[in-house]
Amino acid sequence: xxxxxxxxxxxDKAIVDANQVLDDLAxxxxxxxxxxxxxxxxxxxxxxxxxxxxxVGAEEVRDxxxxxxxxxxxxxxxxxxxxxxxxEVPEVRSVVVxxxxxxxxxxxxxxxxxxGIEPLTYSRANxxxxxxxxxxxxxxxxxxxxxxxRERLTRHQIEMDGIRKNSANSNEARLLRSYDNESxxxxxxxxxxxxxxxTVGSLxxxxxxxxxxxxxxxxxxxxxxxxxxxxxMPLPETGMVFNLPKISQPTIAENQTTNVQGAGENTxxxxxxxxxxxxxxxxxxIIDNLLVSQQYLDRVGPGIDGDLIVHDDQTRQLNRLLNxxxxxxxxxxxxxxxxxxTGSGAFNGTAIAEFKRQVHGAKAVVRRTDGVVAYxxxxxxxxxxxxxxxxxxxxxxxxxxxxxxxxxxxxxxxxTDNGAPEGYSGFxxxxxxxxxxxxAWVYGGELDTIVVGSGTASSATLASxxxxxxxxxxxxxxxxxxxxxxVLPQPYAQTLTVLIQQYCYAxxxxxxxxxxxxxxxxxxxxxxVTAY
Numbered sequence: 001x002x003x004x005x006x007x008x009x010x011x012d013k014a015i016v017d018a019n020q021v022l023d024d025l026a027x028x029x030x031x032x033x034x035x036x037x038x039x040x041x042x043x044x045x046x047x048x049x050x051x052x053x054x055x056v057g058a059e060e061v062r063d064x065x066x067x068x069x070x071x072x073x074x075x076x077x078x079x080x081x082x083x084x085x086x087x088e089v090p091e092v093r094s095v096v097v098x099x100x101x102x103x104x105x106x107x108x109x110x111x112x113x114x115x116g117i118e119p120l121t122y123s124r125a126n127x128x129x130x131x132x133x134x135x136x137x138x139x140x141x142x143x144x145x146x147x148x149x150r151e152r153l154t155r156h157q158i159e160m161d162g163i164r165k166n167s168a169n170s171n172e173a174r175l176l177r178s179y180d181n182e183s184x185x186x187x188x189x190x191x192x193x194x195x196x197x198x199t200v201g202s203l204x205x206x207x208x209x210x211x212x213x214x215x216x217x218x219x220x221x222x223x224x225x226x227x228x229x230x231x232x233m234p235l236p237e238t239g240m241v242f243n244l245p246k247i248s249q250p251t252i253a254e255n256q257t258t259n260v261q262g263a264g265e266n267t268x269x270x271x272x273x274x275x276x277x278x279x280x281x282x283x284x285x286i287i288d289n290l291l292v293s294q295q296y297l298d299r300v301g302p303g304i305d306g307d308l309i310v311h312d313d314q315t316r317q318l319n320r321l322l323n324x325x326x327x328x329x330x331x332x333x334x335x336x337x338x339x340x341x342t343g344s345g346a347f348n349g350t351a352i353a354e355f356k357r358q359v360h361g362a363k364a365v366v367r368r369t370d371g372v373v374a375y376x377x378x379x380x381x382x383x384x385x386x387x388x389x390x391x392x393x394x395x396x397x398x399x400x401x402x403x404x405x406x407x408x409x410x411x412x413x414x415x416t417d418n419g420a421p422e423g424y425s426g427f428x429x430x431x432x433x434x435x436x437x438x439x440a441w442v443y444g445g446e447l448d449t450i451v452v453g454s455g456t457a458s459s460a461t462l463a464s465x466x467x468x469x470x471x472x473x474x475x476x477x478x479x480x481x482x483x484x485x486x487v488l489p490q491p492y493a494q495t496l497t498v499l500i501q502q503y504c505y506a507x508x509x510x511x512x513x514x515x516x517x518x519x520x521x522x523x524x525x526x527x528x529v530t531a532y
Contacts (some may be wrong), residue, residue, distance in 0.1 A: 004059045011049065011052040014048050014052050014291070017045060020043070021041060021045040032486065044292055053340055060416060067521055069091060083267070098390040119157050120159055122307065125414075126423055131307050132299065132307055134153050152403075173179050182367070189198050194283065214311060218309075218313060218316065222320060222421075222439065223422070224319045225380075225437035226326050226330070227326055230476060231510075232396060232473075232478045232485075233479055235505060235506070236479075240282065241281070242281050242283075242507055243278040243279070244274055244509050244510070245277075247275075249273075249275040280509070280510075281479075281508050283506070284506050286322050286325060286504055287501060287503035288501070288503070290418050292310065292498050292500060293496060293497055295496065297387075297498060300367070314502040320439075322480065323437070323439050325508075326478060326508055329508040331466070332478070333475075340521035341358055342521050343523050349392055349395065350394075352389055352400065352412065353392075353400070355523070356430055359519065360430055362469035362519060363430065363432070364470065364516070365514075366471055366516075375475055376471050376515075378433055378465065379434045379468070380434075380465065381466070381468075382437065382438050382439070382476055383438055385440075385524065386436045389401070389429065389434075390427070394414065401414070401427070413428065414427060420436075423436065440465065441465055459502075462526055464522070465520070465525075465526065465529050466519065467524070468516060468517070468519070470517065473511070474515050475511060478506070480504060480506040480508065483503070486503075
């Protein structure tokens, strides 16, 4: 038995034991409160399960990394093959070489040699290479360095193709990151010390402020939570509209004889033709434009990853807008599957208990709707709604849930707070994994034209948070093409300004719109939800 199998077996046994303890204590709670010893017994049983679960998770990660590393090494091939040599990691191989023996005659001996692999074209190992500058040079045949720029871009494409074929968690990739960190550390080991005061008038002018340019603070924003949940498929190379054939009316089955013996025989059986329609999704062009000066591209300071700063920010904003578009398309796709949550007052306590009941009602709609009949897989809301749920309490001030998800008096959510700003919260709410996505908001921003529900309330007038209960395994398809980077100097040539664009094509194609239920309304109004 492997270590992973042994840990899983121990975890499963611990779960059975813990459930038995919890069941026994539940009977005790019907007549009295728990003693300190019983609370300690409960905590020990559940804590043991948590420890084993963490151990299983860590072992699964190690097992997956080992499997991926083996696959990656098999895919690398030899250094002379196209796509190989895409990392800065040398490879050790045993070879047979010839050397002179004592008698002066050559003899063959085995030894280990390190086959050096060239560094990536655009990396800190090649600080003089700039991806954007090479795009500029390659765009004009008369530009100085045109041929060399084209060669570097071609080599870069081959390198990226090779990396995409291998696992990002391989040993080679981890060594590459360590090499980059070490190179950055060595280049920044410069210190200047003075035995003087640093105030103005006391030689403070000679102790200038330091700027951590190499460790810049990017603009942090929410990303691709919803996109990571949606069922995806590759975006076709052609087409602007995608149609998914769907049965709109099934055939009909009938009991000819009814429930009375002999009745209904020799009577006409009803027939009905099956009909179909299309679910449709249109291709969207999501783009980010950035104007930079030619001087920035030519003279960005030493040790500053100018290309990385530009690319990182454009990627963050592109992902945010892609996620926002997916939310808009999803809310519009839900159609009549919108459930208004009405009420007044603060969104806490009994209001959240009622909201949980509405979540179960939305689950029931998905499960019972003929033509859909699915079990919801996710509950998604934004940070305001979810933090109010975690912070709710009853009329006696007792919390409905706690950070450990176990010691609440009457838990409305179960799990453990994982501290992540977005994505999976670590809890289950209404029996569903609870996810947090700040784009779950039907007012303002990129969602201000989305029609919710029957089409009478748009986000521009609704001013409401929203939550979605959905079976995302059948609800829709998300299709997204690879990002494209373009550099355009000509439109702003008179000011030596360069336009850098990053864009991609994407589409959301509904499959079963009824598998999504949107909860919104006055009880989720902004002023109510954010009143902590």
